[in-house]
Amino acid sequence: MNNDCMVEIVDLRKRFGHHEVLKGINLKVKPSEVLVIVGPSGSGKSTMLRCVNGLEHASGGHIYVEGIDVTDHKADINTIRQKVGIVFQSFNLFPHLTTLRNVTLAPLKVRKSNSGEAEEKAMRLLDRVGLKDKAHAYPAHLSGGQQQRVAIARALAMDPDLMLFDEVTSALDPELVSEVLDVMKDLAREGMTMMVVTHEMGFAKEVGDRLIFMDDGVIVEEGPPEDIFTNPRSPRAVDFFSKILSHL
Amino acid sequence: MKSVPPALVWLWFALVLALVALICVLVVRMLRTHQRRAVLLALGNGLAVLILGFVVSLLIELPAIDRFLNEFLNWNIFSKTWEYVIKGLVVTIELAVVSEVFILVLGLIIALIRISRIKAFRFFAAVYIDVIRGMPLILQIVVIYFGLGYLGLNLSRFMAGVLALTVCYAAYEAEIFRAGIESIHKGQMEAARSLGMGYFKAMRYVVLPQAVRNVIPPLSNEFIALLKDTALVAIIGLAEVFFRGKEMMGRYANVTPLVWAAICYLIITIPLMRLVQYMTTRLSLKD
Ligand SMILES: Nc1ncnc2c1ncn2[C@@H]1O[C@H](COP(=O)(O)OP(=O)(O)OP(=O)(O)O)[C@@H](O)[C@H]1O
Numbered sequence: 205m206n207n208d209c210m211v212e213i214v215d216l217r218k219r220f221g222h223h224e225v226l227k228g229i230n231l232k233v234k235p236s237e238v239l240v241i242v243g244p245s246g247s248g249k250s251t252m253l254r255c256v257n258g259l260e261h262a263s264g265g266h267i268y269v270e271g272i273d274v275t276d277h278k279a280d281i282n283t284i285r286q287k288v289g290i291v292f293q294s295f296n297l298f299p300h301l302t303t304l305r306n307v308t309l310a311p312l313k314v315r316k317s318n319s320g321e322a323e324e325k326a327m328r329l330l331d332r333v334g335l336k337d338k339a340h341a342y343p344a345h346l347s348g349g350q351q352q353r354v355a356i357a358r359a360l361a362m363d364p365d366l367m368l369f370d371e372v373t374s375a376l377d378p379e380l381v382s383e384v385l386d387v388m389k390d391l392a393r394e395g396m397t398m399m400v401v402t403h404e405m406g407f408a409k410e411v412g413d414r415l416i417f418m419d420d421g422v423i424v425e426e427g428p429p430e431d432i433f434t435n436p437r438s439p440r441a442v443d444f445f446s447k448i449l450s451h452l
Numbered sequence: 453m454k455s456v457p458p459a460l461v462w463l464w465f466a467l468v469l470a471l472v473a474l475i476c477v478l479v480v481r482m483l484r485t486h487q488r489r490a491v492l493l494a495l496g497n498g499l500a501v502l503i504l505g506f507v508v509s510l511l512i513e514l515p516a517i518d519r520f521l522n523e524f525l526n527w528n529i530f531s532k533t534w535e536y537v538i539k540g541l542v543v544t545i546e547l548a549v550v551s552e553v554f555i556l557v558l559g560l561i562i563a564l565i566r567i568s569r570i571k572a573f574r575f576f577a578a579v580y581i582d583v584i585r586g587m588p589l590i591l592q593i594v595v596i597y598f599g600l601g602y603l604g605l606n607l608s609r610f611m612a613g614v615l616a617l618t619v620c621y622a623a624y625e626a627e628i629f630r631a632g633i634e635s636i637h638k639g640q641m642e643a644a645r646s647l648g649m650g651y652f653k654a655m656r657y658v659v660l661p662q663a664v665r666n667v668i669p670p671l672s673n674e675f676i677a678l679l680k681d682t683a684l685v686a687i688i689g690l691a692e693v694f695f696r697g698k699e700m701m702g703r704y705a706n707v708t709p710l711v712w713a714a715i716c717y718l719i720i721t722i723p724l725m726r727l728v729q730y731m732t733t734r735l736s737l738k739d
Pocket residue numbers: 220225243244245246247248249250251252
């Protein structure tokens with residue numbers, strides 16, 4: 205185990221019943237690194253991310269987040285999760301709460317911050333994602349892009365050291381994608397450690413420090429995004445990138 | 453039995469008609485214009501049938517009608533018993549409201565056990581729900597009252613009623629709560645847990661507030677059913693509306709007190725049903 209790592213994944217395996225979805229993943233993510241994860245549907249990208257914050261229980265192997273083993277049953281998962289923000293494809297905002305209350309809920313109930321501080325901070329975060337004026341709106345009244353930016357602000361409210369993004373722009377109308385990616389780019393520039401599952405190759409190229417290509421539960425290729433795009437070695441990756449890049 | 457003077461019969465008929473008309477007017481006034489026409493049409497048809505039936509039976513056999521009115525809508529007996537019977541309504545409402553408080557708490561707890569991750573817990577809750585729902589409530593009331601008595605636990609009739617209704621209705625409402633909780637997308641729980649909230653915090657601040665909206669209409673309907681089922685507690689001698697109506701029916705050998713008891717229930721249940729309807733449309737409009 206290496207202490208310079210934000211995340212270290214060692215021989216991670218995950219089975220759903222008899223179906224082995226992750227077949228031995230080994231991966232390290234350094235602080236402030238932006239790791240882009242690509243691969244065909246069903247290759248296990250989401251499952252891997254969800255293992256990192258304990259939403260799925262690993263069937264084998266270890267995941268260390270800042271040195272603490274997430275797969276250890278004795279680990280305090282709630283404390284680990286405060287350091288690991290996650291943003292989902294489907295936003296998952298709390299529809300019964302205003303934007304502001306979405307952002308302040310966890311600081312108030314988990315961290316027991318006082319409400320004045322929590323609100324002030326939430327307003328700062330909403331300002332940062334460009335939604336200060338929507339603080340008192342309910343999620344149903346926001347566009348998809350706005351909802352996803354609120355979801356990012358909500359995750360940031362717990363001051364995470366690591367952010368996980370699972371295809372956060374896939375459910376958005378094309379014209380709304382860039383407003384979300386811009387927020388993520390800012391975040392990367394400010395030195396946030398990020399693991400990003402995405403099909404946005406432009407984004408991967410621009411802010412990705414490293415890219416992994418997953419197929420059928422294993423990491424097939426790994427390296428700088430540019431290199432892998434222009435020079436994929438495995439046939440699966442060649443096939444995948446030829447399809448996805450021809451769309452651009 | 454001496455016959456009622458015809459004038460009184462007509463008075464009764466007029467009174468009932470007036471009451472029906474009043475209720476109709478009130479109901480119609482609550483509706484919007486586009487609903488009004490349909491309802492008015494239905495009411496008109498109903499009224500026509502009623503009047504026709506009355507006139508026809510009047511022509512066929514006046515004494516039968518006379519006997520019927522004497523037995524079921526006897527003013528004399530009504531004036532002697534109405535106060536005693538309606539006083540039971542206080543007991544009925546108390547029984548329903550006190551029970552409902554316990555039912556909501558127990559129902560939610562059973563629902564949470566029913567969806568717990570621990571298999572033995574889930575099994576236990578499922579068995580409880582099936583066993584309770586598979587038995588007649590009236591039997592549970594008797595068993596609890598007399599059973600606990602034999603065990604040396606002498607509950608009052610009222611408390612035995614509360615206990616039996618709670619045990620029974622909690623099983624039904626647990627299923628409503630469970631359905632309500634399960635109707636909330638699992639992404640909500642995951643999002644809350646991902647922010648570092650524990651299971652119960654996530655349940656309390658994220659899932660349940662959303663589930664509550666979904667369960668208010670079915671829970672309200674359960675409450676109305678509960679109000680009516682309190683009548684079953686009469687079997688252990690609690691002097692609520694039905695018990696008192698039956699008691700007076702026995703004393704005067706006349707059904708009028710029981711008819712009045714029925715009206716007493718309607719006084720409570722009809723406005724409640726309208727309220728639930730109103731709430732349901734309001735809630736669904738908000739979506
Ligand atoms: N809860 C689950 N139960 C059973 N099988 C599951 C579950 N979650 C995922 N799987 C299976 O695991 C495999 C990998 O799923 P995963 O969602 O990780 O893929 P992915 O790479 O994220 O794909 P996509 O690009 O479509 O999101 C799939 O075959 C999926 O059917």
